[in-house]
Amino acid sequence: MDKHSLVLWAGFGIGLLFGLTGQRSGFCLLSALRDYWQTRDGRKLRAFVLAMAVALLGTQLLVALDLVTLRNSLYLQRSFSWLLVPLGGLLFGYGMVLANACGARALVLLGTGNLRSLLVLLCLGISAYVCLRGVLAPVRIWLADASMLTLAVRDPSLHGLLVALGVTPRLAPGLATVLVAVPLLWFALSSAALRSSTRDWLGGLLIGALIPAGWYVTGNLGADPFTPARVVSLSFIAPVGDALQYLMLATGMRADFGILVIAGVPVGACLGAILGGSWYWQGFESPAQMRRAITGGVLMGLGGALALGCSIGQGLTGFSTLALASFVAVIGIVLGAWLGLRGPLRVPR
Amino acid sequence: MRALRIVCAAALLTGLLGCGNGDAPVDAAAPVPDWRNIAPIRALLGDITPSQQGIELGLPLVSEDGSAVPLTVSVHSAMTIEDYVQRIYLFATGNPTPEIAAFVLTPALGRAELSTRVRLNESQWVYALAQMQDDSWRLAAQEVQVTVSGCLSRPEAMGTSFTQPRVGLPRSYGQGAVIAVRTLVDHPMETGLRPDGQGSLLSQHIVETMQVRLDDELALQARFYRAISMNPYLQFHLRATTAQLSVHWQDDQGAQVQTSVALMPDA
Numbered sequence: 340m341d342k343h344s345l346v347l348w349a350g351f352g353i354g355l356l357f358g359l360t361g362q363r364s365g366f367c368l369l370s371a372l373r374d375y376w377q378t379r380d381g382r383k384l385r386a387f388v389l390a391m392a393v394a395l396l397g398t399q400l401l402v403a404l405d406l407v408t409l410r411n412s413l414y415l416q417r418s419f420s421w422l423l424v425p426l427g428g429l430l431f432g433y434g435m436v437l438a439n440a441c442g443a444r445a446l447v448l449l450g451t452g453n454l455r456s457l458l459v460l461l462c463l464g465i466s467a468y469v470c471l472r473g474v475l476a477p478v479r480i481w482l483a484d485a486s487m488l489t490l491a492v493r494d495p496s497l498h499g500l501l502v503a504l505g506v507t508p509r510l511a512p513g514l515a516t517v518l519v520a521v522p523l524l525w526f527a528l529s530s531a532a533l534r535s536s537t538r539d540w541l542g543g544l545l546i547g548a549l550i551p552a553g554w555y556v557t558g559n560l561g562a563d564p565f566t567p568a569r570v571v572s573l574s575f576i577a578p579v580g581d582a583l584q585y586l587m588l589a590t591g592m593r594a595d596f597g598i599l600v601i602a603g604v605p606v607g608a609c610l611g612a613i614l615g616g617s618w619y620w621q622g623f624e625s626p627a628q629m630r631r632a633i634t635g636g637v638l639m640g641l642g643g644a645l646a647l648g649c650s651i652g653q654g655l656t657g658f659s660t661l662a663l664a665s666f667v668a669v670i671g672i673v674l675g676a677w678l679g680l681r682g683p684l685r686v687p688r
Numbered sequence: 689m690r691a692l693r694i695v696c697a698a699a700l701l702t703g704l705l706g707c708g709n710g711d712a713p714v715d716a717a718a719p720v721p722d723w724r725n726i727a728p729i730r731a732l733l734g735d736i737t738p739s740q741q742g743i744e745l746g747l748p749l750v751s752e753d754g755s756a757v758p759l760t761v762s763v764h765s766a767m768t769i770e771d772y773v774q775r776i777y778l779f780a781t782g783n784p785t786p787e788i789a790a791f792v793l794t795p796a797l798g799r800a801e802l803s804t805r806v807r808l809n810e811s812q813w814v815y816a817l818a819q820m821q822d823d824s825w826r827l828a829a830q831e832v833q834v835t836v837s838g839c840l841s842r843p844e845a846m847g848t849s850f851t852q853p854r855v856g857l858p859r860s861y862g863q864g865a866v867i868a869v870r871t872l873v874d875h876p877m878e879t880g881l882r883p884d885g886q887g888s889l890l891s892q893h894i895v896e897t898m899q900v901r902l903d904d905e906l907a908l909q910a911r912f913y914r915a916i917s918m919n920p921y922l923q924f925h926l927r928a929t930t931a932q933l934s935v936h937w938q939d940d941q942g943a944q945v946q947t948s949v950a951l952m953p954d955a
């Protein structure tokens with residue numbers, strides 16, 4: 340099997356595992372934040388944090404073992420927009436609350452028969468493309484150029500920052516990883532509630548592990564000296580748009596890892612739902628709910644495009660690279676979610 | 689019901705995986721803009737009308753990255769002394785200068801199929817022109833939509849070195865089998881159109897020629913122009929025979945890079 344096909348099959352497999360695990364465990368950042376802020380139930384949030392720690396440790400291990408290089412990834416670009424990345428995060432977080440799911444969760448729900456998430460995904464994919472390559476692209480580029488921040492550090496990640504502060508380059512990656520992973524692991528695993536909820540910690544662990552798996556597939560299995568391709572892992576903004584475009588233009592377009600992950604998630608979720616007997620059609624209960632779903636999907640697509648990722652794309656994948664821009668994006672996403680759940684622009688349930 | 693759902697999902701999946709190899713099929717209904725309007729093609733053809741059969745140009749329908757668009761040109765020919773492709777020309781009609789590359793082929797290639805990565809300035813029609821051994825001509829054209837890149841990043845400073853030649857062969861092949869050979873060499877392929885940030889343009893610096901030899905016989909020659917992407921990549925075919933395959937690149941400043949590898953077909 341040639342490298343490209345191997346990457347595609349592996350991507351589908353990773354998507355399938357994500358869908359299956361997501362459906363069985365209920366892994367979801369929105370639910371995590373909502374449960375924590377509204378009922379002080381921290382299990383899902385701790386599961387998400389566990390996933391962040393596992394993704395981080397797995398990814399940095401791959402880099403330390405020289406199995407993958409992340410230098411060319413989207414998250415470690417030296418320049419990013421100080422305006423659009425946090426703004427995008429805010430829009431995404433708020434949109435996530437309106438739509439009642441992020442892009443990844445919507446794909447999982449789609450697999451269980453939820454037609455509301457189909458609309459959310461269509462709006463998300465189309466608006467992401469509108470922002471990235473469509474009618475809003477010139478505005479995005481103009482704003483990005485006007486607010487471009489080029490970091491003085493050679494390596495725009497936490498390790499690079501530590502090196503700039505005087506830490507020896509050989510120790511910096513390990514130190515940065517430990518500085519971040521240890522508090523995350525403590526927060527997650529110190530809770531008896533999480534430890535006793537197998538569904539949650541296992542879900543977090545498995546999903547966290549899929550991030551380094553994705554890096555390995557695109558950065559190692561698929562590495563081809565003759566055809567350099569950007570190293571990527573799980574992301575649910577641009578790939579949703581790519582998948583829609585692929586459905587329409589397959590005769591003149593190549594599929595890639597991201598598209599196959601998108602294809603795999605609903606299949607895995609469907610399998611999980613059928614096995615668990617929880618597959619049934621769901622639709623909208625009111626026009627207001629439908630409006631919120633549309634608006635939420637559009638905001639997530641726009642926001643995710645500006646922030647270079649979503650709850651998984653930046654929250655797990657970008658975060659696993661310890662890119663400074665990813666920290667900004669994640670803070671934006673959580674703030675946006677707060678605005679929708681607790682803040683002045685609270686969305687009525 | 690459950691089984692039906694599973695079958696539908698499997699069917700959709702097979703459909704998704706089965707399609708999409710990336711190259712648009714020749715669409716007989718789409719009218720090709722008149723090649724007579726393109727000066728370099730008119731200069732080559734004169735009064736001759738080329739055939740539009742027996743040649744295919746593969747490009748993605750939509751490309752996000754105009755700096756490295758994969759292109760494959762394939763001419764149907766047995767590649768024997770009686771019937772082979774002499775030359776292939778590639779033109780990008782929407783670029784500042786239309787020439788992409790020109791190739792001189794020989795029957796030793798076994799198949800007239802070349803793949804590379806090209807720079808396309810904007811959405812445009814790309815043309816491929818092939819001259820056969822009997823001086824007949826074939827023409828193919830493909831339209832490519834080039835969008836802006838989705839990434840916010842500015843391009844990193846390009847490397848300036850002309851190094852790291854690479855040749856890729858299949859792991860095993862039989863004597864006489866037609867095998868795909870992939871070649872790549874690092875080179876900035878500076879177009880001469882990029883501003884240097886201080887008001888003037890960075891001067892052009894590109895790989896101009898590439899020669900492929902089997903023992904000492906010239907099998908393929910390529911002339912590259914600035915529309916070939918950074919780190920020029922070329923895939924071609926060869927009839928496998930026990931010989932030394934050597935590839936030689938030269939740039940417009942006279943620098944040369946060369947590599948060679950032994951072809952060792954299984955008996």
